[in-house]
Amino acid sequence: MKNARKYQSAVPRLTVNHIAAAMLKSGGKAWRGLAVGVFLSLFLISAMVMSVQGVTQAAKERVAQKLGYEECMLIDYPEMTDVQLRESGRFDQIGHVFVAAKLAEGERYFGWYDDTAATLLNRQVMEGRLPQAAGEIAVDQGLLEYLRTDAAVGDQIALNLTPIDGFAEARTCTLVGILADQPLDVNKWGSFGDRVMHFPSIVAAAEGNGFSSGRLAVHRVMTLARGVSMGSVMKNNWEQYGECMFCIDELGNLAHWYSGIDGITAYLNTTTLLVILLGLSLVLSAGVGVAQAMESQLARRLEEIGMLRAVGATRRQIRRIFGRQTWLLALGLAPFSVALGCGFAWGLSRAFPGTVAFRPTWGVLAPMLALSILCVWLSSSLPLRRAARVMPMSVIRDTRLLRKAKRVKGREAFRPALLLLERLREGANGVGYEIHNEDGFNWFQPTFSDGDAAGRFLTEGDVSQLRALPHVKDVVTRRTLSVNLLMDEVTDYLTLSNEYLAEDADWTWMGWAEENDAYRARASLVQEYLGTDKTLAQLSLRAMAMTREMVGALEGLVSEGRVDLDALDAGREVLVLAPTVCQMENGEGATRTSETNARRYFRNWTMTHRWENDVFHAGDTLDMVQLMGRSPEELLDDYIAYSGLDAAPEDFMAWIESCQRRDVSAKIGAVLKEGPSEYMDPLGLPIGTECCLITTEKGMRAMGLYPRTMDYVAMYLDGAVDEETGTYLSGRVNAIAARAESVYVYDGVAADRRRREQLTQTTLAFAAMALMFFAVTVGLVSGNASRRIRADQRMIGTLRAVGADERVLLKCYGSQIGVGLAAGLLTALALALVLFALPSGLPMGARALSVGAMVALAGLCLAFCVLALRVSLRETMGKSIVENIREL
């Protein structure tokens, strides 16, 4: 009884945790591999989640900075009440923007916000403060440019205001603050019927600023209710919200048109797909790492597993005992790996401020931990299941281990990572700015004159100021004129640009059947006025201040003839852009588009008709007539009063007679085909189905055509500029652009910066993946080699007994590793090439990181694998030959 008494006081309570902890405690080096695997996977997942969250958060903050926190806007639509909006369940917060009056000088508005709207719109005060009392105002920075005044905070400003649908009033207000400009997106839409589409550029206090006449236009800025998507709101746009609903997408763009949403959704889907692919490959790599480490660990413990099975442990109990060890490791390592992951994200946010934000919240940390746990659980469960499934004697005998070790040699789990590694893109197309007039050429209202005024755009003086900015290499301007071609014959191709000319034109789908007749009637009147029997076909004429480089670029589009700059400048020749047009159908609908766009965007559609240019040929002479109003300032009013479709024939005729008439002739120097948008856009050329004439600024003047105001200015820089210069240039260009109405500014410098940031992000992501690929590959191959060596101990002992040295054995295993790696690399390269061959690649993955880098990486992997192999082999060879042979 003496012995029994000794232990009685120490009967332990044996649990799975106890066994797992004991194994971990005494395992030492044996568990290091699994610990590293678990640590790496937890770190990678936390780093990935934190970085993705950081990038997303930074994007959100950029959008909030630009447009505020609202997610959609209902513009001046009193038909829908707040109650109705709330009852729809689509919206959460609703703020109100009150637009009270319009500035006499142009399309700038006076109004105020309620508290919710003020919060949601997040207007940035650059100087001073927001108005708090009647008579105080804060204005957009650009408004001062627009008014061409140098008023400062504290000054009195006299305003001539016309209340909406009311009578003009003069007011003198105190300027108390200057606000950062509202993004042009908000104000680029013109009026829509009687509705006011603008937001106030002159912000007053909510109280005491009413007008004695007129009405208040009320815009509502809203956030979406939980679970409601922008797409679902926009689908109901036309029916329910009177086309007055705008949404702000994740990129900070204002989306109104249905198709716009589709495009954004497609873009976001692709980006999301890329992020998901990246994330999945990282998680997969991390999972493979854990699975490998687990499998390697279990291979060492197979005898114990067999013994436990022999004493009655079920498969589930085996999984619990050994799985628990992974959990304990994960729990112990989680704080460090998560902290390191957070540190990584913090480092990124410091390295790329504005692009990556560091905002750790429980909302991110909790899913991150859940994802980590899921990854560890999933990746460890497979090896555990496999290990628990074997028969006890099989593992005790180790015969299964032998067979298993021979089976695992050629596995490659890194293929997806290698594949994505290939999908890296570089470079930006060019650097510069473009300023467009959104009202430049309204082809929805073709008239037979140059009467559609372009509104207030930049002056020659403004262009000179742009030209004087530092680093500006060239400033290219464009004017869009309307000219009437006098044609003997009208083919189908020409009716694409002048649909009213087609006898069987069916515009009823746009509700324009009557307008079509009206155009024809007016065409007869113009023909009568001009005294010609020829048919009038209206085309736009792009007059560009063309540089030699642009001429060179245009030559890439020539399908017939040649581009002669001198002939263009002399007004002897013009160019004709004549795209091939395709009718595309997909069973649900039909659309017309250019052949380039059809190939690019309508690949799954069927082409039912194709129109090729059969009108314009190089060398032909074009007879043109331009009709223009008396002066630009009076043009708009004239146009509405006399040239509108509702105008009486005699009024219209009187108006035509009041216009100046220019008759010109020019030969077609070259016929141009269409190009992709990235080629056409920088040249200021239209994309799509529009056929147009092109000449130079000098040519336009030489021909004697009336020069309309500019509608497009492109500014090219002499190269990439640093961030500080870029910020200065962007500020100046936007300030100058603010002097015009309805402009859209394309900031190429900012876009280039964003592209470079994206490139950096992608490079970082791929570098992280490459690192992971490297770690996984080395772990995978060396783990397998180590297991094989262990299983082959008897063979190694035998070979040693007959005189094989380390070199011979190393060669024996090394060649297998080399073949495996080479096969993996070739397969990955082949798959990557197949992916590149796909016409629509991922936006970020246009070009390979480089084959050289991949080969270098594979070489590095090989070197490390051989090193790991050598270590394993030395460990085995450290034992005596007899021990090697006796082992099994």
Add this chain to the structure above:
Amino acid sequence: MDEIIRCEGLQKVYQMGENKVYALRGVTTAFEKGGFTAVTGPSGSGKSTLLHLLSGLDRPTAGKVFYQGADLYQYGDNQLSVLRRRRFGFVFQNYNLVKELTGMENILLPVMLDNRKPDRRYLDQVIELLRIGDRVNHLPGAMSGGQQQRVSIARALANKPAVLFADEPTGNLDMKTGREVLSLMQRTSRELGITLILVTHDLNVAEQAERVLYIEDGQIEKDL
């Protein structure tokens, strides 16, 4: 005769490359409850294979094993595991103790796996019979071979098995220790009413058994 285990036409074939190796060629026999049977024969004769198949540690290529009339290999994996831990005990030649657990924890393993509380009185008895009370709080690494094997026997007996299988239990021990372990195992089994089936190629060990099965080339050559 009150038989506890019976096997019929037991066959085990290993596939070695293209060749088939017959470890057992249709063995049929039965074991009496509470008896002590020694299975002996030359190396590679199939004696260990017979023990593994009788105890449900491996699956036969053909044939059946009945435990108290029930076909062992009709059970699912979990049922077989439960049977092994409740009704069978197994002693290995190389002890197979979990080196990270103390002797006592190793002994308690089958009890823990069965989610039961240890029967202290019974364990006292086993530990006393095996004379390991002063070693059970040590790790296996701190024990001699004989002590480890005695802990291994205690583990096999922890759940009060009906049958104790031992595969060359003295194979790794010196002669004196081996004899001592064997005697302890015999005594314990007898006192606890356990059937003992033991594989050995040591004829001195076999002589102590009540029954000796001599196996050669996968078949029972003699049943003494």
